[in-house]
Amino acid sequence: MSQIKPALVAVPGSDIAVSTRNITKFYGYVEALRDLSLEFPRGQLTSLLGPSGCGKTTLLKIIGGLLEPTSGEVEVNGQTVTGPGPDRAFVFQDFALLPWASVMRNVAFGLEMRGVGRSEREDIAARYIKEVGLAGFEKAYPHQLSGGMRQRVGLARALSVDAQVLLMDEPFSAVDEQTRRKFQEDLLSLVQNENKTFIFVTHSIEEAVYVSDQIAILLPRPSRVSEIIRPSNFREKGVDNIRRDPEYLDIVDQIWSSLRSYVE
Known part of the structure; x- marks a missing residue:
């Protein structure tokens, strides 16, 4: 019990x-x-x-x-x-993705705002894109993804900043x-x-x-x-x-x- x-x-x-x-x-x-x-x-x-x-x-x-x-x-x-x-990092109900940015750019965005270099932040983002099951979709845009896939992008973004x-x-x-x-x-x-x-x-x-x-x-x-x-x-x-x-x-x-x- x-x-x-x-x-x-x-x-x-x-x-x-x-x-x-x-x-x-x-x-x-x-x-x-x-x-x-x-x-x-x-x-x-x-x-x-x-x-x-x-x-x-x-x-x-x-x-x-x-x-x-x-x-x-x-x-x-x-x-x-x-x-x-x-x-601390947020995962929102409504995904809160940048519609003009690729999956890679969305996941790496928090790191970009912190001044992390492009090569390093994309390496980190790629790891979490793979971890949430989106490997192969790095160049896709939010409108090309299902709702579940968009939520996975949001989760990968929160994980990537290592909060x-x-x-x-x-x-x-x-x-x-x-x-x-x-x-x-x-x-x-x-x-x-x-x-x-x-x-x-x-x-x-x-x-x-x-x-x-x-x-x-x-x-x-x-x-x-x-x-x-x-x-x-x-x-x-x-x-x-x-x-x-x-x-x-x-x-x-x-x-x-x-x-x-x-x-x-």
């Missing part, structure tokens, strides 16, 4: 890459987040899950330095966040179900192989349980952490067995029971 831990309890054997402490955020008179504290273990994937409008994307943007909290603070690797930084924290805002919601499942499998491999910290926003309970080391359940606005769920070992049984595992099914039901009353 899953283990439920309160926020800010360290995970045994893990250190903490990102901490949010007492985050409150107002939009005018609307309180989106209230005194929200949460820790994200290094090298693991944490999903933010909750009803629509509960502040998941707001929290992600505050961690990314794109929004300032009204009060509270965020630390990444022990350093207080004051704005965007090279230690230690990847912030993923519903990255699979715009693709079909078959592509989404393949992305979920690929994401598990990336978490295992890349040694990065992933913070993943999703509306899908099944997706959160499938990909996550830790699931933070957020309450409706003003958002706080309701509970933290850490699946134990069903992901070690192989991607083909996860969705049939009794623990997976129990956690999906447990989360739905927690969220059912908040769904209109």
Whole structure:
């Protein structure tokens, strides 16, 4: 069965890459987040899950330095966040690609903005283009790619800048179900192989349980952490067995029971 831990309890054997402490955020008179504290273990994937409008994307943007909290603070690797930084990279829901640039140029764009030389940045980009399954499409343009392929370009771009924290805002919601499942499998491999910290926003309970080391359940606005769920070992049984595992099914039901009353 899953283990439920309160926020800010360290995970045994893990250190903490990102901490949010007492985050409150107002939009005018609307309180989106209230005194929200949460820790994200290094090298693991944490999903933010909750009803629509509960502040998941707001929290992600505050961690990314794109929004300032009204009060509270965020630390990444022990350093207080004051704005965007090279230690964090975004993977967006809408791909956010440069339509006039090739796959290679899109993936290498972050490195180009950092002043990395062309030969070096293209070598790095080529590695991640291959890793996300797009080898052979380096010269293609976004309009020539499917939605799933465009999302792979966005993922390769985030990986190529070697940020230690990847912030993923519903990255699979715009693709079909078959592509989404393949992305979920690929994401598990990336978490295992890349040694990065992933913070993943999703509306899908099944997706959160499938990909996550830790699931933070957020309450409706003003958002706080309701509970933290850490699946134990069903992901070690192989991607083909996860969705049939009794623990997976129990956690999906447990989360739905927690969220059912908040769904209109």
